[in-house]
Amino acid sequence: MNLIQQLSQYILSGLSTGAIYALIGVGFAIIHNATGIINFAQGEFVMLGGMLTLFFSATLKLPLLLAVVLAIVVSTIAGIVFERLAIRPLKDATPINLVIITIGGSILIRGISMLLWGKETHSLPTFSGDEPILLGEATILPQHLWIFAVTTVLIVFSKLFFSYTISGKAMRACAYNRRAAGLVGIDVRRMVLFSFAISSAMGSLAGIIIAPLTMTSYDVGVMLGLKGFCAAIIGGMSSGLGTVFGGVILGVLEALGAGLLSSGYKDAIAFVILLLILFIRPQGLFRKGESERV
Amino acid sequence: MNMNSLLRNEGFRFILFAVLIMALPSILSGGYLLNVFVFVGIHTLLAVALNLLLGYAGQISLGQAAFFGLGAYASGILTATYGQNPWVSMVAVAAAVGLLAFLIGFPILKLKGHYLAMATLGFGIIVYIALNEAVDLTGGPSGLSGIPNLALGGLTFDNDLKNYYLVWGVTLATILLSLNLVNSRVGRGLRAIHDSEVAARVMGVHVRLLKVQIFALSAVISSLAGSLYAHTMTFVSPASFGFNFSVELVTMVIIGGLGSIYGSFLGAALLTLLPEMLRAFQDYDIIVYGLLLIIMTMFMPGGLVRGVPALARRLLTRSEKGRADA
Numbered sequence: 001m002n003l004i005q006q007l008s009q010y011i012l013s014g015l016s017t018g019a020i021y022a023l024i025g026v027g028f029a030i031i032h033n034a035t036g037i038i039n040f041a042q043g044e045f046v047m048l049g050g051m052l053t054l055f056f057s058a059t060l061k062l063p064l065l066l067a068v069v070l071a072i073v074v075s076t077i078a079g080i081v082f083e084r085l086a087i088r089p090l091k092d093a094t095p096i097n098l099v100i101i102t103i104g105g106s107i108l109i110r111g112i113s114m115l116l117w118g119k120e121t122h123s124l125p126t127f128s129g130d131e132p133i134l135l136g137e138a139t140i141l142p143q144h145l146w147i148f149a150v151t152t153v154l155i156v157f158s159k160l161f162f163s164y165t166i167s168g169k170a171m172r173a174c175a176y177n178r179r180a181a182g183l184v185g186i187d188v189r190r191m192v193l194f195s196f197a198i199s200s201a202m203g204s205l206a207g208i209i210i211a212p213l214t215m216t217s218y219d220v221g222v223m224l225g226l227k228g229f230c231a232a233i234i235g236g237m238s239s240g241l242g243t244v245f246g247g248v249i250l251g252v253l254e255a256l257g258a259g260l261l262s263s264g265y266k267d268a269i270a271f272v273i274l275l276l277i278l279f280i281r282p283q284g285l286f287r288k289g290e291s292e293r294v
Numbered sequence: 295m296n297m298n299s300l301l302r303n304e305g306f307r308f309i310l311f312a313v314l315i316m317a318l319p320s321i322l323s324g325g326y327l328l329n330v331f332v333f334v335g336i337h338t339l340l341a342v343a344l345n346l347l348l349g350y351a352g353q354i355s356l357g358q359a360a361f362f363g364l365g366a367y368a369s370g371i372l373t374a375t376y377g378q379n380p381w382v383s384m385v386a387v388a389a390a391v392g393l394l395a396f397l398i399g400f401p402i403l404k405l406k407g408h409y410l411a412m413a414t415l416g417f418g419i420i421v422y423i424a425l426n427e428a429v430d431l432t433g434g435p436s437g438l439s440g441i442p443n444l445a446l447g448g449l450t451f452d453n454d455l456k457n458y459y460l461v462w463g464v465t466l467a468t469i470l471l472s473l474n475l476v477n478s479r480v481g482r483g484l485r486a487i488h489d490s491e492v493a494a495r496v497m498g499v500h501v502r503l504l505k506v507q508i509f510a511l512s513a514v515i516s517s518l519a520g521s522l523y524a525h526t527m528t529f530v531s532p533a534s535f536g537f538n539f540s541v542e543l544v545t546m547v548i549i550g551g552l553g554s555i556y557g558s559f560l561g562a563a564l565l566t567l568l569p570e571m572l573r574a575f576q577d578y579d580i581i582v583y584g585l586l587l588i589i590m591t592m593f594m595p596g597g598l599v600r601g602v603p604a605l606a607r608r609l610l611t612r613s614e615k616g617r618a619d620a
Contacts, residue, residue, distance in 0.1 A: 099356075265427055268419070268420045268427075271417075
C-alpha cells in the first residue's frame, strides 16, 4: 500500500469515528447548555445503547430494527430516571457535587450492566453486510455509511429542533439565562429533564451504530464518553456544527496518530489534544468572543 | 480541664489518634487485617493529600492516581532496574513529581469546576497509558517486579508489622504537618480561595501561586505514598493507578468529609475495608460503591465526620422533643 492510499484510509476511518465522537459530544453540549452540568455518565448511555441492542436482538431474538428502537427507549428512560433520582433532588449543588454524583451514576450503571450481561466483550452484527466498498484509494464498510448518515440526520434534526420548535427555543432560553427563562413562564425543571432525555437517546444511538465496528462490553462507555467530551470542548460546547468539527478533527488526528506514530498511544493523543485546547482556548476552537473559564 | 474541652484541643486529639494507631497492631494481632491496615495507611496519606487540594482549596483533581503511580514507578525503576538507594530515590522522585505538578499546575489550575475535573482526568489517563506503553521502562501491563524493601541500618521493612509502622510513621507525620498547615495563615488563604477567589485576592492572597503550591504539595505527598507502596508491595502494575483509583480517592475524601484531615482517615479506612467485607458479594461491590457515592453526596454532603454527629444530634433532640411533648 502506498502512502496516499494509507493516508486516505486513515482519514476515512478517522472521519467515521469522529462522527461518533461528535454525536456523543452533542449529548454533552445539550445537557451542559441547559443545566451547566457536565454529565460524566454520558458514556454509560453510549454503552447502554450497544448492550441493550445486543440484549434485544441476540438474547430475545427480536428483529434488529425493533431491538434498536427498544434500546433507545430503554436508555432514554434510564436517562430520565437518573435525572429524577440523582440530579433533581440535589439542593444547592456545587460543581464538585455534580461531578461526584454523575460519576457515582456512571459507576452504578456500569455495575448493573456488568451484573446483567457479564464482563465479556460482545459483537453486534453489522446492519447491512461486511462487503467493503471501494472509494477512490481507500475502502469503506457499509457500517461507516450508516454512521455518516445517522450523524448527519441527527445533527440536522437537532439544529431544526433548537431553531424552530417551542421546546427547542425554550431550552436555549434556559441555557442563556435560567432565571429569566423561568420568569417568562418556561418550566426550567422540565427542560432539564428534557435535555437529559434527548442526550441519553442520542448517546445510545451513537453506541448502537458503533457497536458492530468496535465490539461492546460493560466498560466501553468510559473512553467513548471522554472522547465525546473532547469533541464537545473543541467545538466550544455547541450542539451543532462546532462539535461535529470537533469530533472529526479528533477522530482524524487520532487515526493518523495511531497509523503513523503508535497505536498504543492512540487514546493518549485525544487527551493531549484535550489538554492543549483547555490550556490555550478553553472556549473551543469555533467560539468567538469572551473566554469564560467556568 | 474536662474531657470535652480536652477533645477540642488539636494537639491532644492528634496524640490520642497517634496512640490509637500505634496500639492497633496489638489488637489486630498480626495476620490478614494488619496487611489491610498497611493499605489504609497508604490510602490515608493519599486522601489527606487530595483533601488539602479538594477540601480546603476547593480544587478538584481526578488525576491524583497519576502522581501516586509516577512515585511508585519511578522509585521502582530507580531501585530495581538501576540499583539506586531507595531512600535517596524516594526523596528525589518526590521532588521531581512536585516540580512536574508545579509546572503543569499553572495552566491546569486556571480552569474551574468541570473543566478542571476533565483536565486533571486527561492528565491522569495520559500517565496511565504511558505506564502501559513504555514497556522497556515499566514492564508494560505485566508490571515491574523485584523492587527491594526499604531498610534502615540493620532493620529491613519486610513484613506486615514493620511495614505498618513504616507507613503509619510517615502518615502520622504528614497528618501533623497538614494539621499545622490548615490551621496556619496558608490554611486560611486556602479556605478563602474555596469560598471566593475574588475575595481572597482582594484580601491579599496570591491566589494563583497558592493554588499551584498546594497542588504541588499534594503531588509530593502522593508520590511519597507511591514510593512506599512500591517498596512494601515490591511489585507494581499499571492497573493500580488508573482512572478508577483516582475516583476512589475522591470518594474517600468526600465520604470522610471535605476539609477534615481525620475525615480523610475515616474515608480511606471505610473504602479500604469495605471491599474486604464485600468480598463475599464479589461483583456487587461496584454497585455498592456507586450507590454510596450518590447517597453520600445527596444526604451527607459534609461527609461522615460532620454527618454522623449531626444525625445523632437530630435523633437526640427529636427524642427529647418527643418527651417534652408527652
